[in-house]
Amino acid sequence: xxxxxxxxxxxxxxxxxxxxxxxxxxxxxxxxxxxxxxxxxxxxxxxxxxxxxxxxxxxxxxxxxxxxxxxxxxxxxxxxxxxxxxxxxxxxxxxxxxxxxxxxx
Numbered sequence: 001x002x003x004x005x006x007x008x009x010x011x012x013x014x015x016x017x018x019x020x021x022x023x024x025x026x027x028x029x030x031x032x033x034x035x036x037x038x039x040x041x042x043x044x045x046x047x048x049x050x051x052x053x054x055x056x057x058x059x060x061x062x063x064x065x066x067x068x069x070x071x072x073x074x075x076x077x078x079x080x081x082x083x084x085x086x087x088x089x090x091x092x093x094x095x096x097x098x099x100x101x102x103x104x105x
Contacts (some may be wrong), residue, residue, distance in 0.1 A: 003030055 009023035010016070036043070
């Protein structure tokens with residue numbers, strides 16, 4: 001199945017997220033056609049192969065999400081430590097500035 005080369009997925013709906021998903025689907029379709037040379041409809045694999053393939057893909061997705069979560073958790077932890085350090089620095093800096101001003105008077 002050919003894809004209209006003039007298709008602009010960014011304007012299909014008013015929702016940019018939905019448009020992004022549509023664009024991903026179209027790109028994936030094109031990749032599949034280049035790799036396998038047939039549409040999903042024409043693919044006559046047995047149902048158990050579809051199920052196995054889906055399980056494998058979902059397991060990969062779980063790995064990717066778990067990795068992403070660890071990166072996000074580390075970022076949150078680092079961000080909290082940075083905020084705490086900044087608060088200590090600012091308190092110390094302002095206290096020193098105030099003491100320096102009092103000593104000048």
